[in-house]
Amino acid sequence: MSNRASSQPSQPQGQETDMKFSEIVKVLEAIEATTQRTTMAKLLAHLLRKCPPQVIDKVIYFILGDLRPSWEGIELGVGERLTMRALSYASGIPLKQIEELYKKLGDLGEVAKRVIAMKQQKAAQQGTILAFLQSGKQVQRELTIGRVYDTLMQIAKATGEGAMDLKVKLLASLFSDAKPEEAKYIARFVVGRLRLGIADMTILDALATVFKVRREDLEKAYHVYPDLGYIAKLLAEKGPQALQEIKVTPGIPVQPMLAERLSSASEILAKLGGVALCEYKYDGERAQIHRTKDGKIKIFSRRLEDLTHAYPDVVKYVEEAIKAREYIVEGEIVCYDPDTGEFRPFQELMHRRRKHNITEAMKEYPVKLFLFDIIYVDGQDLTNLPLIDRRRRLVEVFTPTENVEIARWRILDSVEEVEKFFHEAISQECEGLVCKSVKMDAIYEMGSRGWLWIKYKRDYRSELTDTLDLVVVGAFYGRGRRAGKYGALLMAAYDPDTDMFYTVCKVGSGFTDEDLVKLQQLLEPYKIPHKHPRVVSKLEPDVWFVPAIVLEIVGAEITLSPLHTCAMNMVKPGFGLAIRFPRFTGRYRLDKKPEQATTVKEIYEMYLRQRKIKIAEAKA
Numbered sequence: 129m130s131n132r133a134s135s136q137p138s139q140p141q142g143q144e145t146d147m148k149f150s151e152i153v154k155v156l157e158a159i160e161a162t163t164q165r166t167t168m169a170k171l172l173a174h175l176l177r178k179c180p181p182q183v184i185d186k187v188i189y190f191i192l193g194d195l196r197p198s199w200e201g202i203e204l205g206v207g208e209r210l211t212m213r214a215l216s217y218a219s220g221i222p223l224k225q226i227e228e229l230y231k232k233l234g235d236l237g238e239v240a241k242r243v244i245a246m247k248q249q250k251a252a253q254q255g256t257i258l259a260f261l262q263s264g265k266q267v268q269r270e271l272t273i274g275r276v277y278d279t280l281m282q283i284a285k286a287t288g289e290g291a292m293d294l295k296v297k298l299l300a301s302l303f304s305d306a307k308p309e310e311a312k313y314i315a316r317f318v319v320g321r322l323r324l325g326i327a328d329m330t331i332l333d334a335l336a337t338v339f340k341v342r343r344e345d346l347e348k349a350y351h352v353y354p355d356l357g358y359i360a361k362l363l364a365e366k367g368p369q370a371l372q373e374i375k376v377t378p379g380i381p382v383q384p385m386l387a388e389r390l391s392s393a394s395e396i397l398a399k400l401g402g403v404a405l406c407e408y409k410y411d412g413e414r415a416q417i418h419r420t421k422d423g424k425i426k427i428f429s430r431r432l433e434d435l436t437h438a439y440p441d442v443v444k445y446v447e448e449a450i451k452a453r454e455y456i457v458e459g460e461i462v463c464y465d466p467d468t469g470e471f472r473p474f475q476e477l478m479h480r481r482r483k484h485n486i487t488e489a490m491k492e493y494p495v496k497l498f499l500f501d502i503i504y505v506d507g508q509d510l511t512n513l514p515l516i517d518r519r520r521r522l523v524e525v526f527t528p529t530e531n532v533e534i535a536r537w538r539i540l541d542s543v544e545e546v547e548k549f550f551h552e553a554i555s556q557e558c559e560g561l562v563c564k565s566v567k568m569d570a571i572y573e574m575g576s577r578g579w580l581w582i583k584y585k586r587d588y589r590s591e592l593t594d595t596l597d598l599v600v601v602g603a604f605y606g607r608g609r610r611a612g613k614y615g616a617l618l619m620a621a622y623d624p625d626t627d628m629f630y631t632v633c634k635v636g637s638g639f640t641d642e643d644l645v646k647l648q649q650l651l652e653p654y655k656i657p658h659k660h661p662r663v664v665s666k667l668e669p670d671v672w673f674v675p676a677i678v679l680e681i682v683g684a685e686i687t688l689s690p691l692h693t694c695a696m697n698m699v700k701p702g703f704g705l706a707i708r709f710p711r712f713t714g715r716y717r718l719d720k721k722p723e724q725a726t727t728v729k730e731i732y733e734m735y736l737r738q739r740k741i742k743i744a745e746a747k748a
């Protein structure tokens with residue numbers, strides 16, 4: 129068997145248009161070793177500053193662990209087994225031996241590093257290197273990011289008959305030329321476990337520093353066109369003024385507008401100026417639906433994944449219901465019981481996420497779509513129009529059908545009416561209401577959680593605190609029945625201003641035995657030997673994780689705590705905020721990125737509201 133796979137992409141070489149892969153690897157190693165967010169940011173900025181414009185996008189995609197923005201849905205289609213086969217192919221070391229090593233080390237990156245080191249040692253012993261050098265040939269071609277990226281892209285594109293073999297060969301071609309530490313990151317990338325914990329916001333910070341652009345301008349562009357590789361390349365090639373070229377475009381998802389929360393109808397009406405467009409808050413999956421000029425429909429999730437394959441029925445429904453050439457609309461996809469017509473809870477929709485047997489899933493889990501906004505129609509960006517005008521446009525292009533309706537809504541100006549409508553929504557299996565501003569400045573604010581939309585949910589009323597979506601950043605081993613498993617998880621809230629995660633509770637209840645097993649599996653790839661640089665914690669858990677997994681937590685109340693770092697010093701010097709009696713609700717928020725978790729500011733505001741209620745109760 130040849131050590132070098134035959135198919136090698138031809139890549140631009142040289143320092144100006146490409147970058148040595150080893151330079152990137154050096155920075156990744158340093159990032160992995162640091163526990164300081166500032167060091168991580170400096171290292172990133174240093175790397176991006178050195179990147180030639182031709183490959184800056186490739187570098188960014190690589191460190192984010194993707195080949196393209198995630199909404200393009202490009203998958204490598206390479207699993208652990210295939211990676212091990214490629215390693216065996218490149219090194220001549222038997223697959224069995226590699227598999228054993230994997231069992232022992234549990235990290236394919238480390239396996240790749242060792243296997244390639246072993247290969248090099250063997251080659252040195254056999255004098256191959258010397259022989260090659262003497263004959264004037266090079267044993268290895270130094271890897272560049274251009275070549276690594278383009279080869280990975282070829283791997284992703286390989287489909288059909290013989291695709292697996294081709295993928296193995298292409299990957300082996302990279303391993304053949306990789307140094308051990310380069311092989312480590314390539315292997316981790318291909319199995320989706322780069323786990324550097326670098327988020328889009330972290331990259332945005334670095335880009336703002338490197339290209340001297342205002343963070344707000346950059347963020348605005350990113351909300352309209354969430355593709356960091358594209359934005360970085362635009363900046364590197366054309367300079368900051370090119371950001372103005374970025375426009376809302378059907379086919380490219382925009383960052384969705386989000387809602388704030390309040391716990392009473394009177395507060396909501398007061399906040400919205402006495403009148404609001406109140407809508408049912410359906411308990412489903414948010415869908416941003418695009419129709420491009422060429423008639424293609426695409427459906428994006430709340431975290432901007434392409435979900436079109438999961439909802440072929442919705443594609444058909446919108447084609448029937450919306451009459452416009454090009455558009456972007458938003459709505460909630462809700463699952464219903466075909467026998468009773470009643471809505472089913474959000475979790476049931478996860479059955480639609482499968483790759484195969486979609487037709488079956490469509491029958492078992494039929495859905496309806498409730499539209500609530502329109503962002504773009506036939507060449508016109510509507511994001512700067514007030515909600516009332518957007519609604520008018522939506523009604524103009526839309527005809528109700530059996531499966532598509534406009535979210536049930538009313539314009540209300542009295543607390544009693546809002547309360548009544550809220551109860552009506554609850555009785556219809558909805559979560560409550562989303563109350564929206566009808567003022568002239570109520571534009572569609574991409575990517576921001578503001579007071580133009582306010583959610584009013586049932587949980588706010590029954591418990592002192594609403595459910596929170598928190599990020600797992602650490603774990604403590606259990607005892608007794610939970611020996612060997614995680615007994616409690618260290619949970620954190622997100623702060624978009626600092627791009628850091630602050631701990632807010634240790635949660636040990638609400639987990640079933642199945643949850644404990646599932647969590648262990650879910651968290652395993654994110655284990656790291658030290659605190660992640662984007663986590664601020666006073667507690668030292670037994671295991672640290674890269675912030676990645678979001679869980680829904682409910683608690684009895686929010687209290688001051690010297691142990692937790694969430695909202696530290698904001699209420700009282702030396703104290704942060706903590707959730708008392710936290711419990712896992714059973715809801716895995718895998719539809720949320722860690723940066724979409726509940727924010728420190730939200731928890732702080734909940735605390736203030738709770739305190740206000742307590743004071744009012746004490747007075748009453």
Ligand code: ATP
Nearest residue numbers: 385386387407408409410413414460500535562583
């Ligand atoms: P939650 O965890 O409460 O669902 P979230 O953080 O996912 O909230 P929010 O923006 O805070 O998102 O709440 C609004 C969500 O409610 C939207 O993302 C959407 O999925 C859903 N929703 C249901 N009905 C409506 C509606 N009529 N208008 C807007 N959003 C709606």
